[in-house]
Amino acid sequence: SQQGEEDPQALSIQEGENATMNCSYKTSINNLQWYRQNSGRGLVHLILIRSNEREKHSGRLRVTLDTSKKSSSLLITASRAADTASYFCATQDSNYQLIWGAGTKLIIKP
Amino acid sequence: NAGVTQTPKFRVLKTGQSMTLLCAQDMNHEYMYWYRQDPGMGLRLIHYSVGEGTTAKGEVPDGYNVSRLKKQNFLLGLESAAPSQTSVYFCASSFRANEQFFGPGTRLTVL
Numbered sequence: 001s002q003q004g005e006e007d008p009q010a011l012s013i014q015e016g017e018n019a020t021m022n023c024s025y026k027t028s029i030n031n032l033q034w035y036r037q038n039s040g041r042g043l044v045h046l047i048l049i050r051s052n053e054r055e056k057h058s059g060r061l062r063v064t065l066d067t068s069k070k071s072s073s074l075l076i077t078a079s080r081a082a083d084t085a086s087y088f089c090a091t092q093d094s095n096y097q098l099i100w101g102a103g104t105k106l107i108i109k110p
Numbered sequence: 111n112a113g114v115t116q117t118p119k120f121r122v123l124k125t126g127q128s129m130t131l132l133c134a135q136d137m138n139h140e141y142m143y144w145y146r147q148d149p150g151m152g153l154r155l156i157h158y159s160v161g162e163g164t165t166a167k168g169e170v171p172d173g174y175n176v177s178r179l180k181k182q183n184f185l186l187g188l189e190s191a192a193p194s195q196t197s198v199y200f201c202a203s204s205f206r207a208n209e210q211f212f213g214p215g216t217r218l219t220v221l
Contacts, residue, residue, distance in 0.1 A: 033209060042114075042200060042212035043153075088152055096141075096207035097168065100152030 005101050006089055012107040019076040021104040023089035024069075030092045032065055032072050037086045037103070046074075046087075076106075084108045111136050116201050116213035123191045123220045131186040131216050133201030139211070141204045142184040143168075144176060146197040147215075153200065159184055191220045 007022045023032070031050045035043040049056045049065045049072065056063045062075040076083055086105050090098040117132045133142065140161050145153040155168030159178040173195060175187045184203075188195060196219050202210040 030207075040215075042214045043202075043210075045209040045211070048209055090152075092207060097155055097158065098153075098210065100154070102150060102152045 006087070006104040008104060009102070010105045010107070012109060013079060015079055015081055015108050015110050017079055019079050019083070019106055019108075021074045021087055021089075021106070023072045023074070023101055025072075025089075025091045025099075026070065027091075027093060029067075030094060030096075032063075033090045033092065033098065034061075034063060034072075034074050035088045035090065037088065039085070043088065079106075079108045081108050081110055113137065114201055114203055114211050114213035116199075116216050118216060119214065120217050121219070123188075123218065125192060125220060127191050128187070128189050129191065129218075130188075131199055131201075131218075133184045133186070133203075133213060134182055135184075135201075135203040135211070136182065137203060137205070137211065138181070139203035139205050140181070141206060141210075142178065143202045143204075143210065144174070144184065144186045145200045145202065146170065146195075147200060148197050156186065156199075191218075193220045196220045 005024050033048045034046040037043045047058050047063050049063050060077045065072045086103040088103045090100045114135045143158040144156040154170045157176040159165045162181040165176045177185045199216045201213040204210045
């Protein structure tokens with residue numbers, strides 16, 4: 001069963017704009033992770049935020065976590081064509097397994 | 111370092127045939143995982159291993175078997191392939207329960 005649900009399912013923006021994706025989950029977590037998948041390729045880890053953290057930054061990425069609402073958001077600032085990909089959130093529980101959402105497909109238009 | 115590699119990259123099977131997918135990692139990771147990815151869905155965990163000689167079932171283990179005889183290798187077997195097993199299979203590894211590193215995937219079609 002899927003734990004995380006990303007919103008929106010698809011997002012198309014102009015290059016240079018910011019992109020925001022949201023993830024909701026259902027149960028208690030140890031951490032939440034965001035991954036990127038380029039078409040036909042494997043997944044690449046972007047950022048991990050622990051349950052006791054509220055915000056984390058990595059380059060142009062900003063992730064927030066609200067455990068009271070069981071939700072997270074991923075913000076990509078100043079988007080580039082190379083950011084075109086699918087983005088997945090995954091939650092890790094006490095069993096240390098990752099439970100994945102269905103992903104947000106992001107298209108950056110030049 | 112090669113990271114995580116998967117063999118083969120593509121495969122077409124007929125219903126009832128068997129095959130083994132090989133995953134290898136050179137990062138000395140204890141944990142290894144097999145996932146399947148179907149269109150419009152996230153990854154679903156098939157089996158995983160937390161160390162050499164140990165395996166455990168994930169969310170969708172039926173129809174698959176695994177073995178972890180060496181720390182660096184994790185094999186996924188399909189004993190009697192079915193069309194429902196048509197999917198893209200990803201292997202991943204991690205140092206304990208942290209970020210996972212993925213292989214490039216194996217695209218399997220069962221006719």
